[in-house]
Amino acid sequence: MHKKLNQSFLDLVSYLNDGQYHDGNSLGDALGVSRTAIWKMIKKLETYDIEVESIKGKGYQLKNPLMLLDSSRIASQLTCKSIKLDVFESINSTNQYLKDNNSQTAIHVCTAEQQTHGRGRLARKWHSPFGQNIYLSLAYRFKKDMSELMALSIITSLAIRKTLANYDFLSEPMIKWPNDIYYANKKISGNLIEIQAESNSDTRAIIGVGINVNMCNANQDQIDQNWTSMQLNLGHAIDRTELCITLINQLIDSLQYFEHAGDASFIEQWAQYDYLYNHNISLIAFDKKINGIARGINDMGHLLIEDTNHQIKSYAAGDASLLRKRI
Structure with a gap:
């Protein structure tokens, strides 16, 4: 099951992100919807474990900023324009969605605010709280045989590491073979590569990426390994839309380079960041x-x-x- 993001829902969150209280009538007038519709959207936020404070006579307030993905902004700032982009409110798995929807578009990107059945390597569950992290999959068609894509997780990991290096971390994020990014000896990102063979020796790679962005709390039963997030290390919330744009552009740049020049330069780069x-x-x-x-x-x-x-x-x-x- 997958649900697209509703514009009224996005607008409501945008209003509540100013840290002020807003009553239902004022929000309804601003969004052009009824007070009941506002109440339903507030309840939806609460079902996603988003803390909303409600005080009679004052209205609603988000306890913490919630930076949802802006699909229009993402689409407008991608360097490659021939991309199919899907942004969902909730989905079972971004990788599974691309596997089930074999678009003829050369590059198809799917990202979501929440995954209900996200997974990593070795069928491990990937904890995917609403609106906190990056859950993104990219399908890319190669004019290559499956045997030529052995280093794809290396190329993907380097692209993710380069994306994170744009931020002011105190030290370099490192790569743990074959597909994890570590910072301060804790996991901050991982990727999952799935390959589909197609006719005429073509292959379709589905590259799933998870990055811990603004997540600050998780129970041991939700994540069974040492983890960290960008916000925990940088001390402030991250604009997930901007991060998403940078990540997609970097992934495509790396994949296009690999398609034409091979993987030799990526293997050389690995040595600098080998955890x-x-x-x-x-x-x-x-x-x-x-x-x-x-x-x-x-x-x-x-x-x-x-x-x-x-x-x-x-x-x-x-x-x-x-x-x-x-x-």
Whole structure:
């Protein structure tokens, strides 16, 4: 199930974002809707766990700013204009939506305020609270065979890292093989790549991206690993629309470069931001546990691990974690 964002709902949130109290009649007059319609939209916000303070005689006030995605602004500032863009209020999964809607458009982007069944690698649930983070998927058609897309998660991770580097973090965001972005030893972003084979040796890649943006609270049962967000580190709320624009433009720029020039330059870039490099790590791959020292990646984007016999072996997939501090 997916629901498009309603303009009246967006306008209501925009009014409430000024930090002041607004009564139902004034809001109804401003939006051209009834007081009952305002009440229903307030109740909708509350179902999304958005805190709205209501005081008789004063009206409604958002306890914290809520920066919803502005689809018109996103569309107007994309450098590539031949893009199909869908922005939803709520959706089961942005990746699943693009898989189910095989648009003939070369690039199709779907983003949402909330995912009800968001997922990451290894079928892990991706916590997706309403209006807090980036939940975005991009479908891109390649004139390449599936075997030529082995390094796509490397390219995607570098594009996300470059997007985050536009902000004033105290240090560089790093990339944890194969698809996570870490900041201050905590996960801030991840991506999920799904490939569909098509006729004439074409392939359609669906690239799902999650970024923790303005999320400041989550229970252990919602996220079972160390995490952080942009707001927690930068000290202020982030304009998610601006971030979304930058991310889409950077992803497309990287994918177009890769399509024409290959992945060699991306493999070289990886070394600068390799979170695991020279660390003792443990890799779980196909129910097998491998311990060793991370030695970067090879030209196919596979993880290199040096074992106790000082032999270096490559691994195409798996779940890596740090064991001790850098040696």
